[in-house]
Amino acid sequence: xxxxxxxxxxxxxxxxxxxxxxxxxxxxxxxxxxxxxxxxxxxxxxxxxxxxxxxxxxxxxxxxxxxxxxxxxxxxxxxxxxxxxxxxxxxxxxxxxxxxxxxxxxxxxxxxxxxxxxxxxxxxxxxxxxxxxxxxxxxxxxxxxxxxxxxxxxxxxxxxxxxxxxxxxxxxxxxxxxxxxxxxxxxxxxxxxxxxxxxxxxxxxxxxxxxxxxxxxxxxxxxxxxxx
Numbered sequence: 633x634x635x636x637x638x639x640x641x642x643x644x645x646x647x648x649x650x651x652x653x654x655x656x657x658x659x660x661x662x663x664x665x666x667x668x669x670x671x672x673x674x675x676x677x678x679x680x681x682x683x684x685x686x687x688x689x690x691x692x693x694x695x696x697x698x699x700x701x702x703x704x705x706x707x708x709x710x711x712x713x714x715x716x717x718x719x720x721x722x723x724x725x726x727x728x729x730x731x732x733x734x735x736x737x738x739x740x741x742x743x744x745x746x747x748x749x750x751x752x753x754x755x756x757x758x759x760x761x762x763x764x765x766x767x768x769x770x771x772x773x774x775x776x777x778x779x780x781x782x783x784x785x786x787x788x789x790x791x792x793x794x795x796x797x798x799x800x801x802x803x804x805x806x807x808x809x810x811x812x813x814x815x816x817x818x819x820x821x822x823x824x825x826x827x828x829x830x831x832x833x834x835x836x837x838x839x840x841x842x843x844x845x846x847x848x849x850x851x852x853x854x855x856x857x858x859x860x
Contacts, residue, residue, distance in 0.1 A: 650768045651676040654758035658767040658787050660721040663811035666780040667712045668719070670700050672734065673774045675749055681761035688739075688748040700775045706745065713738040713747055721755070730754070767791045773845035784810055785837040789849050800854055803829075826853075 653676060664672070674696055678689045697704050716735050723730040737750040751759065769790035777783045788809065792799055803826070807813035810833065812822040823829035834851055842848050 649677060649771045651771050651774075652759075652762050652766045652768045653787075654762060655765045655767055655791055656723045656725075657721060657758050658791050659809055660723045661808050661811060661815070662719060662721045664719055664780065665712065665715070666778060666783060667704070667708065668716050669780060669783045670696065670702075670775060671709075671712055671716065671749075673771055674699070675751070676759065677771050679751075679760050683760060685753055685756070686750065688750050691747050691749055693745040693747075699772070702778075706740075709747065710740060713740075713749070723758075769793075770846055773847075776844040777840045779836050779840055781810060781833045782837040782840040785834075785849075786841050786845055786847070789841070789847060793847060 651673060671691060674691055675689055678691075693704050693706060693709050696709075713735070717733065717738055719734060721730075721732050721734070723732065732754045733752050734755055735749055736752040737748075739748045740746075741748065767787060767790050769787055774783060774786060777786060789799075804813065804815075807821070807823075807829070808815050812829075812833070814821070823833060838849055838851065
């Protein structure tokens with residue numbers, strides 16, 4: 633068994649730290665709370681290219697509190713990791729649709745405030761030792777965002793942060809990525825009014841990203857499609 637952990641990290645030591653994930657993860661359709669995403673961000677910071685299948689990553693509740701500046705109780709932590717065990721990424725290309733979970737296991741160590749996480753084997757190529765087609769973003773910036781939509785949009789726009797260009801999304805595609813719309817129409821769509829989607833999702837995301845991260849973004853309707 634291989635165990636990897638980040639020992640007593642500080643905010644100053646993570647200010648410039650960037651984490652990576654495959655572009656397919658960045659644009660995948662999935663639903664997560666802000667707390668769940670913070671655990672995922674922390675986990676991404678622990679991954680190393682030499683990690684073997686079956687490596688366990690130790691996540692300390694107190695460290696996560698220190699890094700995010702938010703209070704976590706252990707029950708909340710357990711509920712978040714339990715939910716992560718059931719969360720599904722849907723990654724689609726021209727040849728296949730992959731439905732894959734992030735975690736193979738999550739084990740809480742009583743009395744230590746530690747949970748050992750194991751990532752699923754199928755997700756490893758999308759997270760470890762990435763050489764191309766990846767998105768990088770700042771760990772502390774991602775932690776500083778309180779809205780789950782701001783956290784998702786920050787990852788999405790980071791995909792082309794080094795390019796002097798804008799990106800156009802259809803309203804449908806953006807809402808699918810943010811898990812606000814089921815592409816098969818089996819679940820009810822959220823924020824069906826564009827004005828409500830702008831007010832409660834896009835405007836909140838833009839404000840938080842511009843205030844708390846290294847990026848400055850904006851959007852404008854383009855033929856009734858949001859431009860982020």
